Amino acid sequence: MSEGKKKGKVVLAYSGGLDTSVSIPWLMDQGYEVVTMTADVGQQADNMDEINQRAVNIGAVTAHMLDLRRDMIENFIWPGLKANALYEGVYPLCSAYSRPIIAQALVYIAHKEGAVAVAHGCTGKGQDQVRLEICTNALDPALEVIAPVRDWHMTREDEMDYAQKHNVPVPTTVKSPYSLDDNIWGRACECGVLEDPWNKPPKGAYALTVDPLEATDKPSVIEITFEKGIPVAVDGKSLDCIELIDTLNKLAGAHGVGRIDMVENRLVGFKSREVYECPGAVTLITAHKALETITLSKDVMRAKSDIEKKFAELTYEGYWFSPLMEAVQAFVDKTQEVVSGTVRIHLYKGQAVVEGMKSKNAIYRYDLATYSEGDNFDHSAAVGFIKVWGLPIKTWTQAHTPKEATFERAGDKKLTGGSCAKAS
Numbered sequence: 240m241s242e243g244k245k246k247g248k249v250v251l252a253y254s255g256g257l258d259t260s261v262s263i264p265w266l267m268d269q270g271y272e273v274v275t276m277t278a279d280v281g282q283q284a285d286n287m288d289e290i291n292q293r294a295v296n297i298g299a300v301t302a303h304m305l306d307l308r309r310d311m312i313e314n315f316i317w318p319g320l321k322a323n324a325l326y327e328g329v330y331p332l333c334s335a336y337s338r339p340i341i342a343q344a345l346v347y348i349a350h351k352e353g354a355v356a357v358a359h360g361c362t363g364k365g366q367d368q369v370r371l372e373i374c375t376n377a378l379d380p381a382l383e384v385i386a387p388v389r390d391w392h393m394t395r396e397d398e399m400d401y402a403q404k405h406n407v408p409v410p411t412t413v414k415s416p417y418s419l420d421d422n423i424w425g426r427a428c429e430c431g432v433l434e435d436p437w438n439k440p441p442k443g444a445y446a447l448t449v450d451p452l453e454a455t456d457k458p459s460v461i462e463i464t465f466e467k468g469i470p471v472a473v474d475g476k477s478l479d480c481i482e483l484i485d486t487l488n489k490l491a492g493a494h495g496v497g498r499i500d501m502v503e504n505r506l507v508g509f510k511s512r513e514v515y516e517c518p519g520a521v522t523l524i525t526a527h528k529a530l531e532t533i534t535l536s537k538d539v540m541r542a543k544s545d546i547e548k549k550f551a552e553l554t555y556e557g558y559w560f561s562p563l564m565e566a567v568q569a570f571v572d573k574t575q576e577v578v579s580g581t582v583r584i585h586l587y588k589g590q591a592v593v594e595g596m597k598s599k600n601a602i603y604r605y606d607l608a609t610y611s612e613g614d615n616f617d618h619s620a621a622v623g624f625i626k627v628w629g630l631p632i633k634t635w636t637q638a639h640t641p642k643e644a645t646f647e648r649a650g651d652k653k654l655t656g657g658s659c660a661k662a663s
C-alpha cells in the first residue's frame with residue numbers, strides 16, 4: 240500500500256456488498272487511491288449511510304453517496320415510459336436504466352475528484368458491464384474503466400479469504416441463491432434454480448409482489464393522470480415522481496401485478512431466464528399505452544411502435560448515450576405533447592386492466608364512432624372510398640387468374656325453399 244498513490248484516483252461504484260467491498264483493497268493493491276460512489280436508485284438496501292461509512296472503514300479516501308432517484312425517474316424512466324419501452328415486448332428495462340445513470344454518476348465524481356479511472360463490480364458474463372463501460376466511454380473516453388471482479392479470478396472462498404485478510408466485513412447473512420438487482424422501476428432475479436426454464440420460480444424468487452392466486456379478492460380501481468406522457472397524479476392527488484411510483488409499486492404489488500417470467504436474448508449472445516417484478520412499471524405502461532390510443536393519430540402510433548422497439552433495444556444494449564437514442568427520444572417527446580388525460584385501471588389477481596380513459600386532446604369521436612343516434616359518419620362516402628381503396632386489388636385480379644374461392648372440408652348443409660311462393 241506504500242505505493243498506493245502512484246496510479247491516481249479511481250472511483251468505484253460501491254453497493255456495500257462483498258464484491259465491491261473486496262474491490263476496495265484490491266484496487267489499492269493495484270496502486271490506486273480509492274474513492275467510492277454509492278447510488279441510491281430506490282433499491283431495497285441496508286441503511287445507505289452505513290454503506291457509505293463502510294467504504295471509508297475499509298479504506299476509501301472519500302465515499303460519496305448520491306440520491307439518484309429523481310434524476311433516474313425524470314431522465315431515464317419517464318423517457319422509457321413515454322416510449323412504452325419493453326425489451327422483446329415484455330421486460331420494462333429496470334436494470335438497464337440504472338446502468339447509464341450510474342455511469343453518469345461515476346464520471347461526475349471522477350471529474351470532481353480528478354480521478355483517472357472508474358471501477359465497477361460486474362462479472363464478465365452480464366450485460367451490466369457492457370452498459371456501464373459503453374456509457375462511461377460515451378461521457379468521457381479518457382477515463383479508464385476497471386472491472387476488478389472480472390479480472391481478479393477469485394473463487395468465492397478466495398474472496399472471503401481476501402476479505403478477512405484486508406479487514407473487509409464478510410456478510411453474516413446467507414448469500415441469496417439468485418443474482419438480484421433492483422431499483423424503483425423493478426427487480427430482476429436470475430440464476431440458481433431459475434436457470435432451468437422448466438422450473439417454476441420458487442416463492443423466494445419474488446419480493447415485491449404477492450402470488451396472484453393469494454392476492455385479495457377485492458379489486459382496486461385507480462385513476463392515473465398523465466401530462467404530456469408523464470404520470471402526475473393518482474386518484475386525482477398530485478404526487479411527486481418517487482411517491483407516485485412507490486405508491487403504484489405497493490398497490491399493484493399487493494394485487495400480484497407485474498410478475499414477468501421470461502427467457503430473454505442477451506446482448507452477450509446467450510439466452511437467459513429472468514424473473515422480474517415491476518408492479519408500478521407494468522401498471523403505468525398499461526395506462527400510458529391506453530391514453531395514447533385516444534390521443535395519437537393512427538400513423539403516429541404505427542411509426543412510434545417501430546421507434547419504441549428501437550428505444551428498448553438501445554437501452555438494453557448499452558446505447559443510452561448515443562446519437563440515435565437522442566434522435567429517438569426527440570421523436571418520442573414530440574408525440575407526447577398531446578398525451579394528457581386520465582386512465583382508470585382495475586387491479587385484480589395479477590392483472591392491470593384498463594377500464595376507462597379520457598383526454599381533452601382525444602381524437603376519439605363519439606359522433607363518428609357511434610352506431611346509435613347522433614351518427615355523423617358519412618355512410619354514402621363509403622361507396623367511393625371502397626372503389627378507390629380497393630382499386631389496386633381489383634386491377635391486379637383483372638390482369639391475373641384470380642384465386643378460386645373454394646372449400647374442401649366445409650361440407651354444405653343445403654336446404655331448398657321457395658315452393659310456397661310458387662304455389663300462391
Ligand code: ARG
Pocket residue numbers: 332333334335365366367418419420427428429513
Ligand atoms: N437481464 C436483465 C438486464 O440485463 C437484468 C440484469 C440484472 N442484473 C443483475 N446483476 N442481476 O437488464
